[in-house]
Amino acid sequence: MxxxxxxxxxxxxxxxxxxxxxxxxxxxxxxxxxxxxxxxxxxxxxxxxxxxxxxxxxxxxxxxxxxLREEFVRDFVFPMFRANAIYEGRYFxxxxxxxxxxxxxxxxxxxxxxxxxxxxxxxxxxxxxxxxxxxxxxxxxxxxxxxxxxxxxxxxxxxxxxxxxxHGIPIPTSKKFPWSSDRNLLHISFEGDVLEDPWAEAPEEMYLLTRRPEDAPDQPEYLEIEFEKGDAVAVNGERLSPAALLEKLNAYGYEHGIGRLDLLENRYVGMKSRGVYETPGGTILEEAHRGVEQITMDREVMNLRDSLIPRYAAMVYNGYWFSPEREALQTLIDETQQTVNGVARVKLYKGHCRVVGRKSDTHSLFNPEFATFEADEVYNQADAEGFIKLNALRLRIRSMMNKGKAG
The missing domain is CATH 3.40.50.620 (HUPs)
Incomplete structure (x- = not known):
């Protein structure tokens, strides 16, 4: 033995x-x-x-x-993106x-x-x-x-x-690049070698999934990304499988230099570690998803979900995907996504991606009659006075108390 x-x-x-x-x-x-x-x-x-x-x-x-490409995007990436889960505010x-x-x-x-x-x-x-x-x-x-x-x-x-x-295992006589990398449909990561110096800029030849933003087209490009219950289903009117959709967004992201990240992150085992990441399609997807949520999600539901993002992201980062707490949280998140149906228009330009339009034919909470700066018959502006005074009450009481102490 x-x-x-x-x-x-x-x-x-x-x-x-x-x-x-x-x-x-x-x-x-x-x-x-x-x-x-x-x-x-x-x-x-x-x-x-x-x-x-x-x-x-x-x-x-x-x-x-x-x-496992379809299963990866459908059953792992998409549920995570319904949560807008980003670790330490940066990492996808x-x-x-x-x-x-x-x-x-x-x-x-x-x-x-x-x-x-x-x-x-x-x-x-x-x-x-x-x-x-x-x-x-x-x-x-x-x-x-x-x-x-x-x-x-x-x-x-x-x-x-x-x-x-x-043992006769071939040793690479020359390795083109000295850093380690890990690649899948969502991203590629780089660690080691020059990146172990947190002051050193990552060399340009490291990047594989994004062109240099300075070399991206001089004209912006617009995409329309459609969502159903929080999942992207179509790009520019073309319905695609989850993996094919992410591949298409990766191609757009590459062309416009979108999705680079240089991060000094906190590992679960306790140390800080530097990683460089490229997430071209994922960066576009998250921005578009947020755009559709803006017009379809109730304010307090969104606030509740957003408050849980750090917790959810940490569960994924630390390896607790199959934990009961992640599964319970996923149930809540998926419920918040039932109304996230619509289209976001995003603008891609030299390393940047931003929503410039959003619409929903079925679940829009935007009502121009209430939101307009023009004359309307549905909102009495005088009502705001009582609203403000009630919300100011605790501040007024605190101020009076402080003045009494000072006197």
């Missing part, structure tokens, strides 16, 4: 990179188990092309690649929201393969270890979780390279 415990078959979340290739071989060597490689297609594109062969060459007994949670779906699919593969363990390549310093493992335990409380970065002594780049050389 291995010093780490008895495992017959493990399913590894496998990216095809050096780290997870080493993990695949390490699991075989140290646990003496069969390893099944699993990759989720969330919109990485050509990154997945060579994964099956790489996994086989490194010793995997099987490799599964699942196309592109990596965070992908992890629970990967964990879900990995556990399905584990059940199909009859595996008794699952493994991932997240480090002991990061958020992903929490996100993956909370997902695993949600689906099987008794599953064996193997997190090599918390177990092995390969604690340096040179140690990893020596292990790879010993």
């Amino acid at each position: 291995s010093k780490y415990g008895s495992v017959k078959k493990a399913v590894l979340a496998y990216s095809g990179g050096l780290d997870t290739s080493i993990i695949l071989k390490w699991l075989i060597e140290e646990y003496g188990c069969e390893v099944v490689a699993f990759s989720a297609d969330l919109g990485q594109g050509e990154e997945l092309d060579h994964i099956p062969q790489k996994a086989k060459d490194t010793g995997a007994v099987a490799c599964h690649i699942l196309d 949670l592109g990596t965070s929201i992908a992890r629970p779906l990967i964990a879900k699919a990995q556990m399905e593969i584990a059940a199909k393969e009859g595996a008794d363990a699952v493994s991932h390549g997240a480090t002991g310093k990061g958020n992903d270890q929490v996100r993956f493992e909370l997902g695993y335990y949600h689906f099987d409380p008794s599953v064996k979780v193997i997190a090599p970065w918390r177990e092995w002594d390969l604690n340096s780049r040179s140690a990893l390279e020596a292990y790879a050389k010993k």
